[in-house]
Amino acid sequence: MPTARLEHVNISVTDADRTADLVARLTGWHRRWEGPSLDNGRSIHLGDDRAYVAIHTSPRITGNFSKSVPMNHIGIAVDDLAAAEAIVSDAGLEPFNHGEYDPGPRSFYFYDWDGIEWEIVCYE
Template sequence: MTATLEHSNFTVADPHATAAWMQNVFGWNIRWEGEAKAGGYTVHIGSQDSYLALYKPKSVRPSQESSYDVLGGLNHVGIVVSDIDAAEARVIAAGFTPVNHGDYEPGRRFYFDDDNGIEFEVVAYD
């Protein structure tokens, strides 16, 4: 048996704004959007094979905790790209700050936090 990750679901302040920067940075497309659980709203964005569900509840409460200190916390999301330099330029153009660059086997990577406080790891494998 093989298993493939289909999607992950995040709570964000504005699913349309988050989807817009993801379209510009990663070249993803909106697959679906509409009303969701508990009166919220969701935008699904990604490729034909996988996506991120961007969920906004009726009211959003920002977290003051580090996900690395919370059992079950989301620490970061890894995104594979074919051209890491182009991806970094797009991340900067979207208004985010790349940090913690690494060049080691099996590839190059950097991280950035989006405006929801979600950490992304962008990696390119040689």
């Protein structure tokens, strides 16, 4: 059977810099590339040497996305859940649904400014 890994996820937001800055603070990832993109827009590829989140914005993107249409959430694993929660709160966003589940990560969720839901997990 072939092996695979997730190489990137592409999301649309109203303010690419704001989203990239938040995700960079949460993860320590860097801007691998940024520049012009579809629909007179701009994209930022934020990640590491193996994977990234493509954060796209254009004049046609107005926000107010509906939950789970078509995506439920984006999950990111961090080493320090309390520090991640502080970053989210400092950005003016509200963490919710704190929990722990099999196979053992502790987690919380938050919605960003565009209504995209993020799950932050910690396996330590």
